[in-house]
Amino acid sequence: MSGASATRLIRERGAELGVDGIGICDAGPLTETRTSIEAAVSRGLIPPEEAPGERALARLTTPKLHLKSIRSIVSAYQAYPADRPDETGPLYGVIAPYTRANYYKDLKARLQELAAFMNEQFGCKTKAFSCYVTLAEKPIARKAGLGFYGKNGVIITRQHGSCVVLGEILTDLELDPDPPLEADCGSCRICVDACPTGAIPEPHMVERNRCIQFLSGRRRVIPLDIRDMWQDRLYGCSTCQDVCPFNQSRAQVSRAVPHGSVGGSIALEDALTMDDALFQKRFEDNQIGTREPAILRRNAVLAAAHSGAEALLPLVIKLTRDPDPMIRRHSLWAIRKMRGPSSAPILRGALSVEKEPEIIAEVKTLLDGLDTLS
Numbered sequence: 551m552s553g554a555s556a557t558r559l560i561r562e563r564g565a566e567l568g569v570d571g572i573g574i575c576d577a578g579p580l581t582e583t584r585t586s587i588e589a590a591v592s593r594g595l596i597p598p599e600e601a602p603g604e605r606a607l608a609r610l611t612t613p614k615l616h617l618k619s620i621r622s623i624v625s626a627y628q629a630y631p632a633d634r635p636d637e638t639g640p641l642y643g644v645i646a647p648y649t650r651a652n653y654y655k656d657l658k659a660r661l662q663e664l665a666a667f668m669n670e671q672f673g674c675k676t677k678a679f680s681c682y683v684t685l686a687e688k689p690i691a692r693k694a695g696l697g698f699y700g701k702n703g704v705i706i707t708r709q710h711g712s713c714v715v716l717g718e719i720l721t722d723l724e725l726d727p728d729p730p731l732e733a734d735c736g737s738c739r740i741c742v743d744a745c746p747t748g749a750i751p752e753p754h755m756v757e758r759n760r761c762i763q764f765l766s767g768r769r770r771v772i773p774l775d776i777r778d779m780w781q782d783r784l785y786g787c788s789t790c791q792d793v794c795p796f797n798q799s800r801a802q803v804s805r806a807v808p809h810g811s812v813g814g815s816i817a818l819e820d821a822l823t824m825d826d827a828l829f830q831k832r833f834e835d836n837q838i839g840t841r842e843p844a845i846l847r848r849n850a851v852l853a854a855a856h857s858g859a860e861a862l863l864p865l866v867i868k869l870t871r872d873p874d875p876m877i878r879r880h881s882l883w884a885i886r887k888m889r890g891p892s893s894a895p896i897l898r899g900a901l902s903v904e905k906e907p908e909i910i911a912e913v914k915t916l917l918d919g920l921d922t923l924s
């Protein structure tokens with residue numbers, strides 16, 4: 551069978567399985583991607599602790615290391631809905647659309663079925679993935695003609711904008727590659743201007759340490775200016791995607807996803823009080839469940855600070871005495887934001903018992919700010 555006929559059968563079967571987009575590319579090393587990751591690390595756009603080591607970088611950018619006999623890659627995407635959640639308002643924290651269910655797992659299940667079809671139909675070897683940490687998926691999707699890089703660093707598809715997750719099947723089958731998509735952002739820079747933290751210093755470059763999408767999943771002290779811009783985010787950030795014109799005209803998706811559905815928002819009261827066992831249960835099978843529960847609690851504290859909701863105040867006050875210094879630090883800041891000058895007794899009380907020098911220094915600064923106000 552010719553490469554073109556095999557490609558046609560793969561596309562047809564993929565569509566039957568509910569895969570929203572399929573493109574083909576060769577399996578050569580992703581040399582440009584390697585160079586741009588190295589440049590981003592050396593410029594500090596990727597923090598040192600997140601920088602891939604030599605082995606990880608080689609695996610990210612060398613498809614052959616995942617399947618020795620590889621000749622082609624079937625790149626695929628699955629679209630997800632990105633509507634504003636039903637329940638919002640001061641008592642809720644918003645979950646970014648890409649993680650309201652485990653779309654990666656859903657796509658991987660479909661790709662595994664497609665790979666089984668390919669094995670049976672063509673007697674080939676295959677390996678199916680759907681997760682960035684294993685192989686650099688965005689450059690593969692771009693090479694396979696599924697989309698182009700937006701200035702916010704995400705892949706934008708013609709039909710579904712950037713509201714997609716990516717995956718791929720590596721195969722030793724010789725397939726006909728697709729041409730790259732001839733499109734780009736043009737002179738648009740809406741996302742660059744809309745990013746609340748200025749995390750896009752130049753087109754296609756996102757500074758991770760300023761990106762809420764990145765920070766909301768990491769155990770970090772959130773910089774003070776970024777805490778001020780946090781708003782109602784509980785996990786992830788989609789502002790630069792929400793404003794993109796390609797997402798205004800995207801095709802709508804409504805399919806139910808059976809894995810890890812957590813909804814578009816969560817009551818902040820729940821997120822502030824959830825113990826670790828409940829967290830594991832609630833986020834089992836969702837990417838959020840792979841994070842430490844304290845990370846979501848910290849995010850909830852920041853969202854509560856922005857909510858202005860009196861009902862949440864006692865819960866945040868309780869967290870100012872949490873054993874975890876990250877939670878105490880953000881909670882004390884939140885109390886300052888929620889109560890203004892009347893937060894002084896709580897901040898002074900915290901100073902009298904706090905042992906962590908960095909928290910002591912920050913609380914002193916918060917108190918100094920209050921003195922300036924009075």
Ligand code: SF4
Pocket residue numbers: 702744745746747748749750756760761762763764787788789790791
């Ligand atoms: S995800 Fe949010 S913080 Fe990150 S670049 Fe986009 S708008 Fe900025």
Ligand code: SF4
Pocket residue numbers: 700701702734735738739740741742790793794795796
């Ligand atoms: S908002 Fe404009 S610049 Fe940003 S990704 Fe979309 S088209 Fe490109």
